[in-house]
Amino acid sequence: MSSSSMKKNWVRGESLGSGSSATVNIAIPTNPSTHNFPSPTAVKSSLFLTSYSLKTEKDVLDILGPSPNIIKCYGNDCTVENGKRYYNVFLEYASGGSLADQLRKYGGRFPEAYVRRRTKSILEGLKHIHSKGYVHCDVKPQNILVFDNGVVKIADLGLAKRRGEINREYVCRGTPMYMSPESLTDNVYESPVDIWALGCTIVEMITGEHAGTLEAARILGR
Template identity: 65%
Template sequence: MNWVRGDSLGHGTFATVNIVVPANGSTFFPSPAAVKSSLSHNAGLLENEKEILSRLGSSPHIINCLGHDHTIENGVEFYNVFLEQAAGGSLADQVKKHGGSLPESFVRRCTRSIVEGLRHIHEHGFVHCDVKLQNVLVFDNGKVKIADFGLAKEKGEKHGKCECRGTPLFMSPESVNDNEYEPPADIWALGCAVVEMATGKPAWDIRDGSSIWSLLVRIGVGEELPKIPEDLSEEGKDFLGKCFVKDPTKRWSAEMLLKHPFIKVDSISFDKVHEPLSPPSPSTHFDFPHWASTVTASLPSSPYSDEWPGWSCTPESRLRRLVTDKRPENWSELDGWMRVR
């Protein structure tokens, strides 16, 4: 494949996202396309994403993977995954662009697409494990698609007893209490995402100085549930009530939710969003605490720390950052294009 690494669309501790520009008349890539890259020796999550996207097959509600390769750039080996580019960035970007919340008609349409995507994922035997607005991308035709499958897993796949997987603000009670990450956990996270679309705020009311541990206790212990927006329609409130059920066996599935009046096809408009889209910014995390997606056996004491970027890393490296001042390596922004082969 002949391609040129174009402008940066975003970056994390272990991966970058850039525009792909076909080189030397290459017709391999549709336009536009993006490349997500990690250092080859630390590309486990990106390799997992490529594998799961390949096994999921095509869906109009899931980001399309265009292939992968390895490159040597300035003497360093990278693993690259090619994806279709979302001109509108993420739903998180759209919330900021619209002043902190989205119109309910748009929320309904976006939610319908996300649930369609989750049904496809669950029917094919997988769990996304990190559903949130930053991982739902918006295209210039107004469609939205689920992206970022680095933390995704097969249904029934077991993990370590002390592992924390995903983003704490979106974790389900069974994930906190029993380390259980199955399709119902995605539905709980979906509910949290709908609340953020409608209000621009997290589903859980948190204060400065709050610890992640206190949040996890609230999620896992007692009867407290995420706050359902008062301004949402009765259909919307009922939809969220079906997502926020403590018992995962009683929580509605994606298949069931598709029949709910809040997102039934005949009750919502699928017209294109006509307003200009903001520039993409895949790493945006609102103006809230940067509680990052993670697979780790350790958690920071406070959510209000800058040291937890939106990409996963190993328990060892997270522990090192807890007890020292060592910061992760930051890849510098490219000033121009670099030819790779």
């Protein structure tokens, strides 16, 4: 879908969340009979001048192509709202929120069968990302989205990088609690860092605690 085809076809609806540089809302079509993206659709927006990460996410999703384990992207556009220019990316809407939301809602300690199914889906998504020559670099429960049929999909690829590409010294990719030793000490970000982060996420699903905590170790040691 081209950028221009989506301009003036929607308005910003309910807030779904926000991060350090982007907000996520429901995109409401202004003319349901002619709009050309699914309803509901999520729109992720950044101020245009600080939208590098969001543009990276859009570019990487385009390169990755369709995968049942990675969030779909429907297009992008630019808008001017309250005198400010925004870059917007239209994404598949996940009614269940993120895996982190599910952990908060249910207190963690998911059944083993649930953890196995979710882990398999995430692994298949990571396999696809790696096969296309990329590393996600920020796998964590907040970046795994949950759909109403229980399916989970990988999202938030704004920190992704090409495999084999040297990481610039001043660029920290990821969230410290989920970063591998080689990322923290040697500034190395290759496919294994995603598997490390997935391991941390699995521990969190099983215990309800971050992988590095004594409480998580106590629960796993039972």
